[in-house]
Amino acid sequence: MKQTIFLIAIALLTPALLMAHGSEDFLRSTGKIYSVVLAVVIIFLGIVIYLVRIDRKVSRLEKEMRD
Amino acid sequence: MADINITGYNSNYLSQRSSLQVWLKIDSVSGYQATKITVSGERQLTATFDIGALPDTTEALLLVLNAEDGTAIRPRAVKINSAEDQAPSVPTKLTNLPVNTFKTKAGFYFPYRSILDETIRNTFFHVALWMAMFALLLIGLYHSIQYLLTKRIESDIKAASYSYAAILYGLLGLATGSVWARYTWGTWWTPDVKLNMAAITMLIYAAYAVLRAGINDIDKRSQLSAIYNIFAFAAMIPLLFVIPRLTDSLHPGNGGNPALGGEDLDNTLRMVFYPAIIGLFLLGRWIATLNIRIERLRIRKLQSDL
Numbered sequence: 001m002k003q004t005i006f007l008i009a010i011a012l013l014t015p016a017l018l019m020a021h022g023s024e025d026f027l028r029s030t031g032k033i034y035s036v037v038l039a040v041v042i043i044f045l046g047i048v049i050y051l052v053r054i055d056r057k058v059s060r061l062e063k064e065m066r067d
Numbered sequence: 068m069a070d071i072n073i074t075g076y077n078s079n080y081l082s083q084r085s086s087l088q089v090w091l092k093i094d095s096v097s098g099y100q101a102t103k104i105t106v107s108g109e110r111q112l113t114a115t116f117d118i119g120a121l122p123d124t125t126e127a128l129l130l131v132l133n134a135e136d137g138t139a140i141r142p143r144a145v146k147i148n149s150a151e152d153q154a155p156s157v158p159t160k161l162t163n164l165p166v167n168t169f170k171t172k173a174g175f176y177f178p179y180r181s182i183l184d185e186t187i188r189n190t191f192f193h194v195a196l197w198m199a200m201f202a203l204l205l206i207g208l209y210h211s212i213q214y215l216l217t218k219r220i221e222s223d224i225k226a227a228s229y230s231y232a233a234i235l236y237g238l239l240g241l242a243t244g245s246v247w248a249r250y251t252w253g254t255w256w257t258p259d260v261k262l263n264m265a266a267i268t269m270l271i272y273a274a275y276a277v278l279r280a281g282i283n284d285i286d287k288r289s290q291l292s293a294i295y296n297i298f299a300f301a302a303m304i305p306l307l308f309v310i311p312r313l314t315d316s317l318h319p320g321n322g323g324n325p326a327l328g329g330e331d332l333d334n335t336l337r338m339v340f341y342p343a344i345i346g347l348f349l350l351g352r353w354i355a356t357l358n359i360r361i362e363r364l365r366i367r368k369l370q371s372d373l
Contacts, residue, residue, distance in 0.1 A: 028250055031185030035250040039192050039243035046239040054357050
């Protein structure tokens, strides 16, 4: 589960990071709109990662309850 | 003779060439109109001015107007220095300037602010995150006070869960702000008062999480963290609301920079901004509720184990 999320994060972030380093003009093009897109991606990933942590807490609790 | 190259933004110079005018405004009543305008694209034009000698060095305001876009204004666009051998010139009275060209574009448009450009949309994400964080912290504070009044473990669980959701939002707020700074100011972080105070606030709340994690005795943990949470909230208010407004800050909305202040937040933005705050707040509330339910189960399990 953890690895999957990590891979999704890498897959989502890589194009943005590549462009950030390769040509700085991409994120600054069209009035810097893509830096807003990057902000939205960060918020999404942050909330998803937190929810996955809660999911694992629940799974652990379920397991403990069963035992 | 002087040429000025102008780059427009969302402008229609080429298609509105017939109604295009460029002015340099010297003072409230007079200015110069461009004698020749060469349009090289929808966003590109070169205006030629025939300006003679002026008594002093003058800062001029640039006006570009056409029938479709209305009037674009750039204060202090150029400085006019006069050479001694130039013939003195008389600026045209601005009575020739069409004044009815300030128009509202039809349709759904976001306001344009220099520096911010299209990132004015970060209002819906970055700013709304912080607003939702304040709401969550306020609920956390309420439950901390409730705990001290009633000593019910339920209140402690609620206070902690709401504060953790708020910390998540605060960290995301710092991250999104940092990304914005990277592409606006050219650096991930600057020692700006607003940024540093936000970082200090997050460190104070990080200490809250550390404090809770470090104490095993449930009663002691609840008591200490409730008191700490009240102090942390009291520290947050001057750090985020007062100090950045007392000094100059690069951050939009502080120290004269464009953002939420007064005229900057127009109704188009409000239409999205307020629902965004409510949405993020409800999302945070849901996350906190999940945590509360887990902690309740854990407590119940502890009790049944005994």
